[in-house]
Amino acid sequence: GAGVSQTPSNKVTEKGKYVELRCDPISGHTALYWYRQSLGQGPEFLIYFQGTGAADDSGLPNDRFFAVRPEGSVSTLKIQRTERGDSAVYLCASSLMGGIGKNIQYFGAGTRLSVL
Amino acid sequence: KQEVTQIPAALSVPEGENLVLNCSFTDSAIYNLQWFRQDPGKGLTSLLLIQSSQREQTSGRLNASLDKSSGRSTLYIAASQPGDSATYLCAVWTQGGSEKLVFGKGTKLTVNP
Numbered sequence: 731g732a733g734v735s736q737t738p739s740n741k742v743t744e745k746g747k748y749v750e751l752r753c754d755p756i757s758g759h760t761a762l763y764w765y766r767q768s769l770g771q772g773p774e775f776l777i778y779f780q781g782t783g784a785a786d787d788s789g790l791p792n793d794r795f796f797a798v799r800p801e802g803s804v805s806t807l808k809i810q811r812t813e814r815g816d817s818a819v820y821l822c823a824s825s826l827m828g829g830i831g832k833n834i835q836y837f838g839a840g841t842r843l844s845v846l
Numbered sequence: 847k848q849e850v851t852q853i854p855a856a857l858s859v860p861e862g863e864n865l866v867l868n869c870s871f872t873d874s875a876i877y878n879l880q881w882f883r884q885d886p887g888k889g890l891t892s893l894l895l896i897q898s899s900q901r902e903q904t905s906g907r908l909n910a911s912l913d914k915s916s917g918r919s920t921l922y923i924a925a926s927q928p929g930d931s932a933t934y935l936c937a938v939w940t941q942g943g944s945e946k947l948v949f950g951k952g953t954k955l956t957v958n959p
Contacts, residue, residue, distance in 0.1 A: 734889070736889075761945065763945070763946070763947075765947075770951065771951055772850070772935055772937070772949030772950050772951045772952055773890070773935075773937075773947075773949050774949070775946035775947065775948070778945045778946060780945075785945065786945060786946065789946065821889060821890070823890075834880070834892050834895055835880075835892070835947065836892070837882075837889040837890040837891075837892075838889050839887070839888050839889040840888075840889055
């Protein structure tokens, strides 16, 4: 596709449920990033993939959060036992390749997660 | 730990005015700095990227400057228009900080017709 696609655009769930958020990067982009943006805040880094492997998952807040990218393209962010504090906009970005700050990250529109 | 601060948090100006948005960062060892625009309910659009070796970048009515040693960047918008209304985010890519961008909280700009 022309840009980074994220689905669903909105997700409402109940506390304790499991959710999956999907990201389709720009075709040919090898690097993929997940960020989380709470209301009134800037995006905060969660995890970075180079190809199929998670090169840096230091931003994942706890072990309820997990992300995969099995074929080096589409990525899924998985959240177990959701809590109200997980409510935020989850943003995905991709870049042509990772590499020491030379490549612009292109962002999707995000998934707005609301945990009731 | 890198921290990015943006001032002001919100700004309201009449159409046609020139304006400056400010960004400061605590660790000057950066690879680059980016300015993004975010419209309500939308993702981030990259406006300008300044490499650490550069002083400024220009795109149309936008000009971004970088003073790495003092940890500051400014985004200058000339002849503002109502369509410029959005939240503007500054982000830095820190050396030794992996591939992640560290963002400020943004400046919400409103340009009144």
